[in-house]
Amino acid sequence: MxxxxxxxxxxxxxDFNKQDINMYVCGVTPxxxxxxxxxxxxxxxxxxxxxxxxxxxxxxxxxxxxxxxxKMIQAAKKLDxxxxxxxxxxxxxxxxxxxxxxxxxxxxxxxxxxxxxxIIEIIESLISKGLAYHNKDGVYFRVEKVLDYGKxxxxxxxxxxxxxxxxxxxxxxNSMDFALWKSEKPGEPSWDSPWGKGRPGWHIECxxxxxxxxxxxxDIHGGGLDLIFPHHENEIVQSESFTGEIPxxxxxxxxxxxxxxxxxxxxxxxxxVLIRDVLDKFSTNAIRMxxxxxxxxxxxxxxxxxxxxxxxxxxxxxxxxxxxxxKVDFDQISYVCQIRQEQFINAMDDDLNTPRAIATIxxxxxxxxxxxxxxxxIAAGQDxxxxxxxxxxxxxxxKNIEYNQDExxxxxxxxxxxxxxxxxxxxEFELAxxxxxxxxxxxxxxxxxxEGTNWNIIDx
RNA sequence: GGCGACGUGGCCAAGUGGUUAAGGCGGAGGUCUGCAAAACCUCUAUUCGGCGGUUCGAAUCCGCCCGUCGCCUCCA
Numbered sequence: 251m252x253x254x255x256x257x258x259x260x261x262x263x264x265d266f267n268k269q270d271i272n273m274y275v276c277g278v279t280p281x282x283x284x285x286x287x288x289x290x291x292x293x294x295x296x297x298x299x300x301x302x303x304x305x306x307x308x309x310x311x312x313x314x315x316x317x318x319x320x321k322m323i324q325a326a327k328k329l330d331x332x333x334x335x336x337x338x339x340x341x342x343x344x345x346x347x348x349x350x351x352x353x354x355x356x357x358x359x360x361x362x363x364x365x366x367x368x369i370i371e372i373i374e375s376l377i378s379k380g381l382a383y384h385n386k387d388g389v390y391f392r393v394e395k396v397l398d399y400g401k402x403x404x405x406x407x408x409x410x411x412x413x414x415x416x417x418x419x420x421x422x423x424n425s426m427d428f429a430l431w432k433s434e435k436p437g438e439p440s441w442d443s444p445w446g447k448g449r450p451g452w453h454i455e456c457x458x459x460x461x462x463x464x465x466x467x468x469d470i471h472g473g474g475l476d477l478i479f480p481h482h483e484n485e486i487v488q489s490e491s492f493t494g495e496i497p498x499x500x501x502x503x504x505x506x507x508x509x510x511x512x513x514x515x516x517x518x519x520x521x522x523v524l525i526r527d528v529l530d531k532f533s534t535n536a537i538r539m540x541x542x543x544x545x546x547x548x549x550x551x552x553x554x555x556x557x558x559x560x561x562x563x564x565x566x567x568x569x570x571x572x573x574x575x576x577k578v579d580f581d582q583i584s585y586v587c588q589i590r591q592e593q594f595i596n597a598m599d600d601d602l603n604t605p606r607a608i609a610t611i612x613x614x615x616x617x618x619x620x621x622x623x624x625x626x627x628i629a630a631g632q633d634x635x636x637x638x639x640x641x642x643x644x645x646x647x648x649k650n651i652e653y654n655q656d657e658x659x660x661x662x663x664x665x666x667x668x669x670x671x672x673x674x675x676x677x678e679f680e681l682a683x684x685x686x687x688x689x690x691x692x693x694x695x696x697x698x699x700x701e702g703t704n705w706n707i708i709d710x
Numbered sequence: 711g712g713c714g715a716c717g718u719g720g721c722c723a724a725g726u727g728g729u730u731a732a733g734g735c736g737g738a739g740g741u742c743u744g745c746a747a748a749a750c751c752u753c754u755a756u757u758c759g760g761c762g763g764u765u766c767g768a769a770u771c772c773g774c775c776c777g778u779c780g781c782c783u784c785c786a
Contacts, residue, residue: 405781512779619749695747
């Protein structure tokens with residue numbers, strides 16, 4: 251399998267000579283509800299993980315929570331609660347939403363505040379190596395000391411300083427030096443350290459957690475494109491300086507960002523759509539198919555019409571699973587399965603090309619409907635359809651039938667459709683059509699078939 | 711200002727040197743049906759932002775121009 255490595259700016263063959271793959275994915279800062287941009291990122295890495303597992307690897311997947319930082323402190327203050335409570339609340343709903351999105355849970359979800367010991371160990375080591383210094387504001391990393399600083403984001407210190415929008419901090423040796431530890435300010439959560447009370451800076455928590463749980467040099471480190479600089483750049487320089495091992499991560503995978511209109515969706519811009527609101531409107535399958543219909547490195551524009559169109563696509567695929575029976579034709583069915591599975595794998599092997607993978611699923615669908623209409627048993631093909639869909643985290647077996655589970659509607663509709671069937675049997679079509687028409691006007695759609703009448707609530 | 715990405719049919723989106731430019735949605739026609747709906751079948755870009763260039767051959771490589779976006783501050 252090839253994956254695009256942000257560090258080398260090219261696709262690289264994944265030739266890990268081992269069965270385990272260590273994958274660290276940067277999670278969220280749980281200061282508020284998560285938006286669908288976060289959903290996009292987690293779905294992408296979920297699919298990467300599922301595919302690697304399909305290929306036979308055991309994936310150690312870790313996703314962190316940065317549960318203390320400026321935003322956390324501000325938000326907690328505003329809500330008059332502790333940062334810990336705020337984090338707990340948001341983490342709980344985040345994990346809940348991940349499950350609803352059908353993302354496999356990571357093996358571990360470490361939190362910055364629970365890794366202070368490791369964080370301090372790293373900072374002490376960096377100071378002792380002369381790569382970090384302590385002043386009244388905290389501890390800072392000396393970026394000038396590291397020659398390859400900027401290798402991930404491909405920029406030089408000179409470029410960064412000249413283009414910098416941040417005010418120059420006179421207390422820092424170099425304006426690009428970044429905080430490893432921040433000294434305590436009144437009213438803020440803090441921990442004891444050799445440099446007095448304080449809290450970790452951004453970036454250091456990910457180095458600590460990645461190294462502690464996955465080792466000095468991991469296989470895949472991922473996150474959104476917007477984390478390349480400064481977050482991942484700084485993680486690299488801290489980690490490699492601390493462990494002395496290069497690379498900190500063999501491959502850096504970054505997903506493109508979700509846009510709202512033509513702008514990036516982000517909490518700070520304020521143009522966000524919450525995951526839970528999208529989950530209210532659309533099925534998990536449709537949301538995932540929407541996300542996976544464009545390549546993970548491209549930007550994706552949030553578009554409800556497009557998500558809606560995926561509901562229809564999913565329904566088509568689901569419908570095919572209902573076909574049963576027919577004569578066994580091993581040659582035909584296995585030929586089709588072999589071709590389509592191969593195309594699916596080729597697509598996924600090519601830098602996780604999910605749009606192409608999805609296209610082969612539809613090709614498989616077309617093949618199978620053809621064979622089925624020729625009276626051939628397609629059970630083996632349906633099984634493949636399920637397996638391939640499962641790699642994308644699409645659950646075709648789970649029909650979203652919750653609509654029809656209302657305890658009053660269900661028996662009521664049964665009475666109505668039974669009466670209507672009798673009318674149709676007596677050829678009293680005018681009255682039967684009136685029932686269908688009137689129900690349609692209150693939002694219930696009837697579909698007659700040979701097996702009986704199905705109904706569903708029309709979504710808008 | 712520096713670095714980077716992108717512009718493919720009505721919408722979304724693959725394809726990055728060579729048979730008919732994937733796939734989904736939409737649209738048109740058809741099969742089925744008492745009629746609908748659903749499902750299925752067929753059709754739906756001589757053309758890839760514009761202009762030049764390289765090449766036997768370019769959506770695909772090069773140059774310029776136009777347009778959109780991201781990072782350089784917190785961000786998935």
